[in-house]
Amino acid sequence: MAKSGKSNPATCTPEELDEIITAPSGGIQMLPSNAYDEVYPGIYIGEESIGKSRIGLRDMGITHVVNTAMGKGQFHVNTNHVMFKRVGIQFYGFEAMDMLNFQLTPFFEKSANFIEQALNEEGKVMVHCKVGASRSATIVLAFLMIKRYMTVQEAVRMVRAKREIAPNEGFLQQLCDLNDKLYYSGYFDKKPT
Template sequence: MASATPESEDAAECGLEELDDIITQPAGGMTMLPNTAYDEVYDNLLVGDESDAAPTAWVTHILNAAHGVDIHHVNTNEDMYRKLKVTFKGIEAIDHMSFNLYPFFQESADFIEKALDNGGKVLVHCIQGVSRSATLAVAFLMLKRHMTVKDALRLVRSHREVCPNTGFQQQLIKLDSQLRLQRHDKLQTE
């Protein structure tokens, strides 16, 4: 799978309506659920659900974006993957508009980047593989591959039916604004 370029022709700031269009436009204005357990959304980066169909035979790292023990979480841990020599990280996120996933963007992106830099293959999953995991994958692409939120979401959406909840979308827009400001400040000092 070829990587997308970090340069964006669509560099303008965006809002929720534009992200919603990116999510629903390929399905004729509808929100769809994926029909696969996981999909590769970027080179060696997979987004998926909680199913047992996860490719643990060849995945080297798993990021559980729904780590926890109740019905709204996926109860996995590093002990479960140790024998398979899979590195595990859990984020105890709730798929709710009011949940602040933003503080986990950088540590999740660092986890994914370290794995990819070492030749690994990463599965980021949650319960359905559409909101929490997709949000962390988009944040990775923004932070580590220097994509705008629109470019990153388009790339992920082109490989998997995803639909981050509105609160997560707002947090991605916030990240996009902050990264845009950092790039502007950097250009001003050069």
């Protein structure tokens, strides 16, 4: 329902996004084949092993880390700002569950601002979760939409070209909702040329 009276050619569904994600693998959902991948200049998506490797991150030139799966449970990665401060890496993290009904939307703006700050400082950002496919991918996709004026379809195509991702259906719906919000506010029309 177009608030501005115009129809949204960028409207999406989780099914459409899933088709974009699975197209390169013949319609099959694939888990990441690498511990991490650079999916946009200066932005990496990774799994727990690299997210916990302070020395490995430092040696890669990572200056900022976003842990989208903070916590001590089986599906979380137990890191914090103290362990990264020792190696000069700035840290932002939050506890999120990879569940259909978990709301990641409240973390979109703050995460996007943190990533943007890192890039503005010519830094490199590792955004990670447990597997590096759902929570972390969703946050990077939201960043590309909010800070790089990409539609959700453009963002998904770009990231999927670099890494196998698998945001759950609930997260895909939240990205579609963000896409609609940005579209109807005229945000995509403000894209710098």
